[in-house]
Amino acid sequence: MKTLLKNAREQKGLKTREVAQILGIDQALISKFESGTRKPTKEQISKLARLLEIDYETLMIAWLKEKILYEIGDDEFALKALMVAEEEIKYNRTISNLKISTSLEKLLQEIDVLKAKLDTYRQFDSYRITQALELEYTFESNRIEGNTMTLRETDMVINEGLTISGKSMREHLEAINHHEAIGFIKDLMQKNNSLNERDLLSIHNLILRGIIPEDAGRYRKVQVMIKGSSHMPPQPFMVAKEMEDYFIWYEINKNKLHPVILAAEMHERLVTIHPFIDGNGRTSRLVMNLILMQKGYLITNIKGDYETRMQYYQSLETAQTKNNKEDFILFIAQIEKQSLERYIDIIAQ
Structure with a gap:
């Protein structure tokens, strides 16, 4: 996701300071989003997608993927847990x-x-x-x-x-x-x-x-x-x-x-x-x-x-x-x- 955000910002010709000013987000946070040291909130993802003209679904999937990997890492039961989670998500939908x-x-x-x-x-x-x-x-x-x-x-x-x-x-x-x-x-x-x-x-x-x-x-x-x-x-x-x-x-x-x-x-x-x-x-x-x-x-x-x-x-x-x-x-x-x-x-x- 960090590469996605940085590439989109540069393609738009915007500096991190300008993105921060437009969205009302601290400039240091924008830099941390792009370096991967901090994760945006769901609301911030929505704002970033609109400003940088990134497909919202693409950005959300990348965001959720990183959240999941951060939580479960390489735990030995990770794949089994993901299978069960997939079935429960399907059921809830x-x-x-x-x-x-x-x-x-x-x-x-x-x-x-x-x-x-x-x-x-x-x-x-x-x-x-x-x-x-x-x-x-x-x-x-x-x-x-x-x-x-x-x-x-x-x-x-x-x-x-x-x-x-x-x-x-x-x-x-x-x-x-x-x-x-x-x-x-x-x-x-x-x-x-x-x-x-x-x-x-x-x-x-x-x-x-x-x-x-x-x-x-x-x-x-x-x-x-x-x-x-x-x-x-x-x-x-x-x-x-x-x-x-x-x-x-x-x-x-x-x-x-x-x-x-x-x-x-x-x-x-x-x-x-x-x-x-x-x-x-x-x-x-x-x-x-x-x-x-x-x-x-x-x-x-x-x-x-x-x-x-x-x-x-x-x-x-x-x-x-x-x-x-x-x-x-x-x-x-x-x-x-x-x-x-x-x-x-x-x-x-």
């Missing part, structure tokens, strides 16, 4: 422009009223009710992905250890694996640890265990396409970086956003990266529900019937291709509200 629609705001308020009501009924929680709802969740989450087992057949496989005639080994494993993955995220919920890469890979490993063992718990190494979607996931060499950014985003936002918005965002962001060969949808929904349960909410169980599945896919497509997440967040919020209403009706009887 986004959140300052984020307009939560009236309908979403109203829905979140209704959800929080139901959540407060649910909290008063917690002593009536029943293991059998929870078990039944988790069975439904496994059934519906697998049905979304094309599993043809009925709810009763899913129950027989998981709870009775039976084999269903006419159903593939993969369908049996999908039921067993998803049930175990629910148990795993419930353990994580009890520990209340912040979601990390190790836990995410463990969830995915459970989902694909015995189905595609070589890819279970591992990021993909090939390009993939999402059936029925125009969204193209990132190239495989970008996946690790995208996932690193995913967890940085989570750490920044986990205590800033409404839990339903946070959970929906984590679902959408993960399935948009599509980091795995298979099992992205189930893993994304489990991550979403882990976050909801950690915050005291209920599992959001997206149904696998045609109408609901199409609404789910279409709202995801809008988020991925039009950078508009409103429909998807509303969709998740509506299902969370339905889950709360249903559960309260059951345990209040």
Whole structure:
């Protein structure tokens, strides 16, 4: 920045004394700005840019760069800190422009009223009710992905250890694996640890265990396409970086956003990266529900019937291709509200 200021002043044919007089700044300060021994204030930068006809953005970037380097120097954590700062700046710029629609705001308020009501009924929680709802969740989450087992057949496989005639080994494993993955995220919920890469890979490993063992718990190494979607996931060499950014985003936002918005965002962001060969949808929904349960909410169980599945896919497509997440967040919020209403009706009887 010092060279920028001095060169611009000399090109204008001005002496430091003249610049100081015009701007009402001490001449010694102008000399120190040009030698780099003192830094101008933001207001002084604005004045200097106008007088010396320097592009304001160029001068501000040079000024901010020097401030950052002065503060962090060559500290061993400097680059990591800059990455986190970059994500937070992006978030703050986004959140300052984020307009939560009236309908979403109203829905979140209704959800929080139901959540407060649910909290008063917690002593009536029943293991059998929870078990039944988790069975439904496994059934519906697998049905979304094309599993043809009925709810009763899913129950027989998981709870009775039976084999269903006419159903593939993969369908049996999908039921067993998803049930175990629910148990795993419930353990994580009890520990209340912040979601990390190790836990995410463990969830995915459970989902694909015995189905595609070589890819279970591992990021993909090939390009993939999402059936029925125009969204193209990132190239495989970008996946690790995208996932690193995913967890940085989570750490920044986990205590800033409404839990339903946070959970929906984590679902959408993960399935948009599509980091795995298979099992992205189930893993994304489990991550979403882990976050909801950690915050005291209920599992959001997206149904696998045609109408609901199409609404789910279409709202995801809008988020991925039009950078508009409103429909998807509303969709998740509506299902969370339905889950709360249903559960309260059951345990209040």
